[in-house]
Amino acid sequence: MSLRQPARATIRDVAAQAGVSVSSVSRVMNGEPHISPELHARIMRAVNRLRFEPHSAAQALRSRESKTIGCMVSDLSNPLYSEMINGAEEEFQRAGYVLMLAATRHEQDRETAFISAVRRRRMDGLLLFAGDNAHTDFTGALANLDLPCVAIDREVPGVPSVRADHRGGGLEITRYLIGLGHRRTALLTGRAALLPSSERLAGYRQAHTEAKLDVDPDLIRPQTQGSSIAFSDVCQLLQGPDRPTAIITLGTHMLAGVMDALASNGLRYPDDMSLVCIGDTDLARHATPGISALTWDLDQMGRVAANILLDRIRGGDEPRKIRPIYLPTRFILRHSGAKPRAP
Amino acid sequence: MSLRQPARATIRDVAAQAGVSVSSVSRVMNGEPHISPELHARIMRAVNRLRFEPHSAAQALRSRESKTIGCMVSDLSNPLYSEMINGAEEEFQRAGYVLMLAATRHEQDRETAFISAVRRRRMDGLLLFAGDNAHTDFTGALANLDLPCVAIDREVPGVPSVRADHRGGGLEITRYLIGLGHRRTALLTGRAALLPSSERLAGYRQAHTEAKLDVDPDLIRPQTQGSSIAFSDVCQLLQGPDRPTAIITLGTHMLAGVMDALASNGLRYPDDMSLVCIGDTDLARHATPGISALTWDLDQMGRVAANILLDRIRGGDEPRKIRPIYLPTRFILRHSGAKPRAP
DNA sequence: GGCATTCCTGGAAACGTTTCCATACTCTGC
DNA sequence: GCAGAGTATGGAAACGTTTCCAGGAATGCC
CATH class of the missing domain: 3.40.50.2300 (Response regulator)
Structure with missing residues (x-):
């Protein structure tokens, strides 16, 4: 159908096509103020014509924001976790972040490997789902991370957490x-x-x-x-x-x-x-x-954790309250309990 | 404890510290051949001393590989999907890729939004889990993508798939x-x-x-x-x-x-x-x-799909067989079937 | 009418890698 | 002893953005 596109349009192509400077294109793409309507229109026309889509690696490189959240979970096939992640992911999506997922299978190696990936990719935040508190290498690596983190049902020194009660x-x-x-x-x-x-x-x-x-x-x-x-x-x-x-x-x-x-x-x-x-x-x-x-409400837990993390990312380094937030549990009484038999 | 690190080490810092050129450091980091043992040792020492970790955005920008796989699923809280993803993720992890996850909740907007994210982030491949075949905007966007894709239990024109029978x-x-x-x-x-x-x-x-x-x-x-x-x-x-x-x-x-x-x-x-x-x-x-x-074997399905995708990514653009691969289902007979009552 | 602001736009220097090219050196075979 | 292949290194130009700086055009104020 369409010819194989020789190369994707860059911001430069857009600038040339619209007859303006690259910086103006960048400003328009990022919705900055102080732009005349005509310039805006002209640039948007070029953007649409060329189907320009900014290269996020270049953006990340320059702006030091990857718009990416790491999410570490021991076992994704456990519905308890996947339901929480489902809730969290929606909040991140809404805020324009993409979730990067790793299943660690309770192996310390995978945990530290993922922490390393988090650093190299300059992810903007990290969500930690329940994992072995005994893994000390991991908490060490985490302490050096200097990155907004939120733990879910997990105790990590210096990291705020959301927990069910x-x-x-x-x-x-x-x-x-x-x-x-x-x-x-x-x-x-x-x-x-x-x-x-x-x-x-x-x-x-x-x-x-x-x-x-x-x-x-x-x-x-x-x-x-x-x-x-x-x-x-x-x-x-x-x-x-x-x-x-x-x-x-x-x-x-x-x-x-x-x-x-x-x-x-x-x-x-x-x-x-x-x-x-x-x-x-x-x-x-x-x-x-x-x-x-x-x-207890898994979806809600995921969402609460996601929003705390987003707040921390936006709020910079404020040493917020680290005290865990507890969500209530609820006991559903059915018919599986009775007095013990007389011995 | 540790002082707040002023800035992360770059490849330049490593080169300076080791007294060599940046290109040599790059070569060592990427395991290229033709490197003298002494140089290698010297560079690795500097790498360790400075705790150098390459910036993957910069790598992606230059090398045009993001080492990232997109994964689109309608509902992550559905154990059927999360179990497949769990299997797939392990294969990707092994191959050095990171999974980027999006839950679309059967909404076409989210599907196209994610496709856009896939393009901007120059992800290396895309895994599509069962979703509405009726979403035509989506398949259009996908056709323009020109990216290795594999569908799971989903029919997408021109995309190979793995399906349970x-x-x-x-x-x-x-x-x-x-x-x-x-x-x-x-x-x-x-x-x-x-x-x-x-x-x-x-x-x-x-x-x-x-x-x-x-x-x-x-x-x-x-x-x-x-x-x-x-x-x-x-x-x-x-x-x-x-x-x-x-x-x-x-x-x-x-x-x-x-x-x-x-x-x-x-x-x-x-x-x-x-x-x-x-x-x-x-x-x-x-x-x-x-x-x-x-x-049927969900974990296996995820793994098979992941490996097909990895093959395609490595193999370049070969117009492989698009014929779906079918995995067998198995009927487990228990005690919930009987002859119908005489009317 | 002169001067300080504010609004709008362009130029160019980063950001941190990879990779192409050049170069200097070491072999090998005759 | 020399052409040519192969090995080991360095220099510098990309990759595609954002952002700082500068400057011209309006605008407001006295």
Whole structure:
């Protein structure tokens, strides 16, 4: 159809075509004030005729702004993350930024590699999703970065963060189970090094302390997320001498493993075992009976984090409040909890 | 801790520090041959001392390669997509490319806006995930792009694609239901403008033709994805005079609505209604009874697409085979299908 | 009418690389 | 001992913008 375009138009071509200087074209493209209507019109005509599109590498080089946000996430296939990113991305799009994504798969090498990419590409900001707090090389590299950052459900020294109130959520659901009479509640909460897990555990402990109950460390299973791991964890717990009477588990992937384990041990919930899951899912909603779940607004979290980051980018280096912002969790009561059986 | 770094080191600083020319530094950084070991060592020492990191905008400007891949997806929060992207991203990372992500939310404006961003940023390639084939402005803009592209589950003229065999899958599951004796099978398959939906429908029709059955257009519900829509669709179908005896539905979000609709109409599967879902999910796996599902390898699809794109980028403009590559689907038989009740 | 502002425009120097060209040196084979 | 190929380095011109500086034309004020 169209001939192969020999070369893309540059700002120079536009200036020549319109018979004006390059600087005027630049001013028009950037919407600067003090431009006569005629000049504006003439330049825009040339821009359209030549289909001029500024080369953003050149812009970035000169203006020291890449209009780019880095986004580091451990596992993109986890819907918890992708939903937050979805929300954040929309805010960035609206502000004219493009998102650069990297999945680190919990590997420290990938984290530092991405930090390096962030530096080389002079990205304007960085969004950090939950990742291992134990990765110290990473926080070191980050400290030298001198770049607006916002962390999501992650603790990074000197970096403001947005978090769901996992501690409060853990407290609420544990209190609920204790209130039902449960004295032995298993907690399958994902990698211990992740902030949401450790916060949840803190809430769980607090609820037990309040009720003057001891917590059996065996009941805490801070394993990597995964349905088969949940399965074997639960089987193991069930074979022990002193079974738990309730289980708190992550909703994504793990809940399925837990349900399998119960079923293959001939147990039913809520009668033989109470169940609460963290993060509402189709499975929790539509299992029979429905499974009570702790939930929070992922899309909103992504958006809030994005806007804080944008503010910091625009506001320059103000050493804003670093205090984390907490978003509430909400407990959805369904029918997966009951009083423990009399022993 | 560390003083605020006044300015980042440039290749010039490195050259000065090492007492060599800029071009030598450039050569070393890019691993070019014909460099004496001493020079190499001297330069690397300077690089490390100054913590030099090349400015990728400058590199992109000069070398006309941005080492960047655009990735356009309609809805990032859909796990089907995020899992494919997760796979693709790993391949790109391995090859030294960074992924730039945009969620279009099925809005044509966002699609063209992103295409423009792709041009301005001189991205090296573009990955297109399933989107409305009806968006013609978009395909026009794309045709002018003259850039390596690969589409995933999407039909774009002149662009090679990777697709799951949705047609074959639709055929297989419809045959299965027809084999059980079903004559009226509802199909809730998502937006009609999406390739997977239309392909699935084609398979569905073919199975009916083979069996010399008519298809009732009322049974085909090409609605937007969403659990509440599935709910009302099914309720409507159940109130009609001539109920379907089987339902094929998308697994993500929609299956839940379907199950709700059945429950609230006092129906049970598989006895009152057979069920097959597209895309395996926790819910399909762990509902009781388990729900038969059509599945395919999302991670693999992302990787295959990424590698085709990388090949095209490296291989230059070879007008390769544009024929789509199909990945197989697999039918997982569970317990959600039965013979229809005698009327 | 002279002078200080403000408005509009152009020229040219950056920004930090890569790459082309030139040059000086080291081999190799005869 | 010399042409020619190959190796190792440096110099300088791009790449396509933004932005600083300068200057001419209006405008306002006394």
